[in-house]
Amino acid sequence: MTEFHVSNADFVQTIHKSFLRQGLMRLFGAALDVVQPGHVSIILPFNEGLTQQHGFFHAGAITSIVDSACGYAALTLMPPGTEVLTIEYKVNFVTPASAAYVVAHGRVLKPGRTITVCQGEVVAVKDGMEKLCATMLATMISRQEAHVDG
Amino acid sequence: MTEFHVSNADFVQTIHKSFLRQGLMRLFGAALDVVQPGHVSIILPFNEGLTQQHGFFHAGAITSIVDSACGYAALTLMPPGTEVLTIEYKVNFVTPASAAYVVAHGRVLKPGRTITVCQGEVVAVKDGMEKLCATMLATMISRQEAHVDG
Amino acid sequence: MTEFHVSNADFVQTIHKSFLRQGLMRLFGAALDVVQPGHVSIILPFNEGLTQQHGFFHAGAITSIVDSACGYAALTLMPPGTEVLTIEYKVNFVTPASAAYVVAHGRVLKPGRTITVCQGEVVAVKDGMEKLCATMLATMISRQEAHVDG
Amino acid sequence: MTEFHVSNADFVQTIHKSFLRQGLMRLFGAALDVVQPGHVSIILPFNEGLTQQHGFFHAGAITSIVDSACGYAALTLMPPGTEVLTIEYKVNFVTPASAAYVVAHGRVLKPGRTITVCQGEVVAVKDGMEKLCATMLATMISRQEAHVDG
Numbered sequence: 001m002t003e004f005h006v007s008n009a010d011f012v013q014t015i016h017k018s019f020l021r022q023g024l025m026r027l028f029g030a031a032l033d034v035v036q037p038g039h040v041s042i043i044l045p046f047n048e049g050l051t052q053q054h055g056f057f058h059a060g061a062i063t064s065i066v067d068s069a070c071g072y073a074a075l076t077l078m079p080p081g082t083e084v085l086t087i088e089y090k091v092n093f094v095t096p097a098s099a100a101y102v103v104a105h106g107r108v109l110k111p112g113r114t115i116t117v118c119q120g121e122v123v124a125v126k127d128g129m130e131k132l133c134a135t136m137l138a139t140m141i142s143r144q145e146a147h148v149d150g
Numbered sequence: 151m152t153e154f155h156v157s158n159a160d161f162v163q164t165i166h167k168s169f170l171r172q173g174l175m176r177l178f179g180a181a182l183d184v185v186q187p188g189h190v191s192i193i194l195p196f197n198e199g200l201t202q203q204h205g206f207f208h209a210g211a212i213t214s215i216v217d218s219a220c221g222y223a224a225l226t227l228m229p230p231g232t233e234v235l236t237i238e239y240k241v242n243f244v245t246p247a248s249a250a251y252v253v254a255h256g257r258v259l260k261p262g263r264t265i266t267v268c269q270g271e272v273v274a275v276k277d278g279m280e281k282l283c284a285t286m287l288a289t290m291i292s293r294q295e296a297h298v299d300g
Numbered sequence: 301m302t303e304f305h306v307s308n309a310d311f312v313q314t315i316h317k318s319f320l321r322q323g324l325m326r327l328f329g330a331a332l333d334v335v336q337p338g339h340v341s342i343i344l345p346f347n348e349g350l351t352q353q354h355g356f357f358h359a360g361a362i363t364s365i366v367d368s369a370c371g372y373a374a375l376t377l378m379p380p381g382t383e384v385l386t387i388e389y390k391v392n393f394v395t396p397a398s399a400a401y402v403v404a405h406g407r408v409l410k411p412g413r414t415i416t417v418c419q420g421e422v423v424a425v426k427d428g429m430e431k432l433c434a435t436m437l438a439t440m441i442s443r444q445e446a447h448v449d450g
Numbered sequence: 451m452t453e454f455h456v457s458n459a460d461f462v463q464t465i466h467k468s469f470l471r472q473g474l475m476r477l478f479g480a481a482l483d484v485v486q487p488g489h490v491s492i493i494l495p496f497n498e499g500l501t502q503q504h505g506f507f508h509a510g511a512i513t514s515i516v517d518s519a520c521g522y523a524a525l526t527l528m529p530p531g532t533e534v535l536t537i538e539y540k541v542n543f544v545t546p547a548s549a550a551y552v553v554a555h556g557r558v559l560k561p562g563r564t565i566t567v568c569q570g571e572v573v574a575v576k577d578g579m580e581k582l583c584a585t586m587l588a589t590m591i592s593r594q595e596a597h598v599d600g
Binding site: 318319321322323324326327347348349350351352353354358359360361363364365367368383385386387388389390391392393396 | 468469471472473474476477497498499500501502503504508509510511513514515517518533535536537538539540541542543546
Binding site: 051088 | 168169171172173174176177197198199200201202203204208209210211213214215217218233235236237238239240241242243246
């Protein structure tokens with residue numbers, strides 16, 4: 001519905017490079033999927049290292065990937081040399097996630113020069129069926145990158 | 151300020167056993183510290199696997215430990231055979247966490263039979279100094295355990 | 301997308317009667333509009349009594365109507381004799397609301413016997429154009445009504 | 451615990467003048483109480499116009515005063531000519547507020563040039579006893595005032 005304005009022609013590459021530097025995504029075995037203006041998704045296959053005490057995905061694992069998805073969704077719309085930081089988010093967990101994998105979608109709800117508001121959702125995929133397991137509302141802030149990272 | 155009523159004499163043991171079953175805490179290398187009525191803390195030493203793209207603790211790692219701390223703080227006040235699930239939480243990130251380790255404190259703000267409201271905070275510890283890096287407000291729900299876990 | 305199950309044949313009347321008892325909606329001059337399974341909207345015309353210091357709608361006024369809209373959206377799906385209380389909500393304000401009137405839409409995102417999660421949005425209507433001004437994520441709890449009101 | 455730096459010598463007067471321009475506070479019959487660096491409180495006496503359907507204070511009325519209290523708490527620390535806007539907040543309602551009056555306290559948790567994080571709480575006062583009824587976590591943004599208001 002919203003038309004997004006892209007100001008970094010290389011945003012796909014920028015995001016893939018940044019994602020590779022997130023140690024947590026590597027530790028989790030998470031992978032980038034969609035990288036489009038205002039929309040990024042991340043896939044997370046189940047493994048024992050991601051569980052809470054009843055064997056479901058830990059709320060923190062779910063939150064981690066949807067936070068990254070929302071942050072990168074905001075970054076798709078930023079000029080080169082910008083970094084995006086999470087100011088805050090709220091997550092509702094609507095169903096315990098027990099599935100072969102979950103997919104987190106981050107979408108820009110309201111772009112802005114300083115503040116970007118994003119909506120996230122995480123779906124569990126089991127036997128080819130999608131089920132909503134969490135929904136996020138997040139506030140991101142952008143600023144000039146302090147220095148060029150490696 | 152609040153007086154808490156404990157109804158599970160073995161709550162310390164219950165929580166230690168449950169914590170050991172959280173695959174994510176093991177993957178992170180997190181450890182239980184305080185386990186008192188209405189207050190649980192978790193320590194997380196820094197490692198590369200916990201980072202976002204600039205080398206700080208990932209917001210999702212911070213959130214994971216403070217979610218567990220809040221959930222267990224609620225569990226300290228529950229009768230035996232109860233499980234606690236996270237309905238939702240909100241986290242504000244006030245300083246990027248770059249430190250040797252972080253400590254998450256979960257505290258019960260308002261106990262209840264069904265709904266328990268918790269407050270969490272995460273401090274970064276660097277050169278012996280504590281610095282607030284995140285604050286959480288969380289809603290937990292308790293219910294009878296569906297079945298005895300292993 | 302979600303199919304909702306209605307268990308109170310008189311839910312429209314139930315909600316209209318309840319709305320009339322909300323002193324705050326009367327004080328504001330707010331009016332019920334849509335009352336459908338899982339979706340309720342409330343209209344609020346601008347007046348000086350609803351403003352913050354710069355003459356826009358006060359965030360609290362915006363929140364009040366979208367809270368009521370979400371609570372009633374949850375109530376559309378409840379059996380007779382049930383009451384719905386707000387456990388918590390989060391609201392993001394994306395644009396200061398300066399308009400002839402605003403409309404709050406409350407929608408059930410995930411129905412449940414005890415906990416219902418709702419999504420709200422408030423749009424400002426000016427010169428026939430709609431503009432998103434706030435978005436809400438809310439958790440409602442239902443319980444048997446303690447006693448019959450008036 | 452936090453030491454606050456005041457950069458507007460007239461902050462008390464600035465806030466009283468701004469409060470008088472909030473039509474909603476006037477409509478509610480709310481009054482400023484504490485105005486100190488990093489801490490503002492607002493008192494709201496009960497009246498029928500502030501109720502939800504069961505005769506308690508409406509969650510939106512509670513939210514309105516604690517939002518104003520948090521915004522003004524942030525403003526106590528701002529240089530002259532700054533305005534504070536609410537980006538977002540989350541509120542947990544822990545007890546239905548039925549009381550002669552409620553008091554909202556807004557406190558700065560983390561001051562910042564652009565972003566200020568505040569914590570709010572609302573207590574109901576009945577027969578001289580205080581009871582927590584709501585807790586808020588809010589994100590405020592400050593910017594140069596666009597123009598001088600009347």
